[in-house]
Amino acid sequence: MFAFRETAALDPDPRSGSRVEVAFTDASLDLREGDRLAADLAALAAAAGVPFARLNQVHGADVVEVSGPRAELPTADGQVTAARGVGLMVRVADCVPVVLADAAAGVVGVAHAGRRGVELDVVTRTVERMRDLGAADVTAWIGPHICGRCYEVPATMREEVAAAVPTTYADTSWGTPALDLGAGVTAQLAASGVVVTEVLGCTLEDPRFHSHRRDGAAAGRFAGLVWLS
Numbered sequence: 001m002f003a004f005r006e007t008a009a010l011d012p013d014p015r016s017g018s019r020v021e022v023a024f025t026d027a028s029l030d031l032r033e034g035d036r037l038a039a040d041l042a043a044l045a046a047a048a049g050v051p052f053a054r055l056n057q058v059h060g061a062d063v064v065e066v067s068g069p070r071a072e073l074p075t076a077d078g079q080v081t082a083a084r085g086v087g088l089m090v091r092v093a094d095c096v097p098v099v100l101a102d103a104a105a106g107v108v109g110v111a112h113a114g115r116r117g118v119e120l121d122v123v124t125r126t127v128e129r130m131r132d133l134g135a136a137d138v139t140a141w142i143g144p145h146i147c148g149r150c151y152e153v154p155a156t157m158r159e160e161v162a163a164a165v166p167t168t169y170a171d172t173s174w175g176t177p178a179l180d181l182g183a184g185v186t187a188q189l190a191a192s193g194v195v196v197t198e199v200l201g202c203t204l205e206d207p208r209f210h211s212h213r214r215d216g217a218a219a220g221r222f223a224g225l226v227w228l229s
């Protein structure tokens, strides 16, 4: 169920008891809106001990503060909370899932950064919303996504995105224009003073993860998750 799970006691003062759980799911779950979703969300909530708030993701840069799951999904590509007992979810299949936390402040966030999200800098918008809630020292986990050696794009698209975020400029392993969205997100987070942990894995190359480029319309969705315990 989890390709990666880490409990991070980021607060150096153990008396605070403040801990953050970070996880990325694998392809054993399919978190698309569809027939399997209710059962897979229930399995996930049972494993994590919290229900997860999800978003209607639209490749934008809007960020919402949430206090729990809603029947009507907020339209946004980032969400933040300081509430206990609720998990945050973003769903991806090649785009970059970013998990953010300041355990000492008890503030967490997630962002969905595809090509448009990188151009619009959704990760910085998400960090800013966390700071509005009192976050100071933010750590990020950049989850599995299509890598810069695999994410082929037209040359004009590479020029356009790299004009906004220069570190995205890349070539595929076969020598054609590409974008490295992970490098773009890493630079954006570093510019915001966020410490970055890279969670290894290219979705196109690693069958443990869903990939839209590999599987097309049949591709499922995996998730980046964070919650306070």
Ligand SMILES: [Zn+2]
Binding pocket: 146, 147, 148, 149, 150, 151, 202, 203, 204, 205
């Ligand atoms: Zn790759």
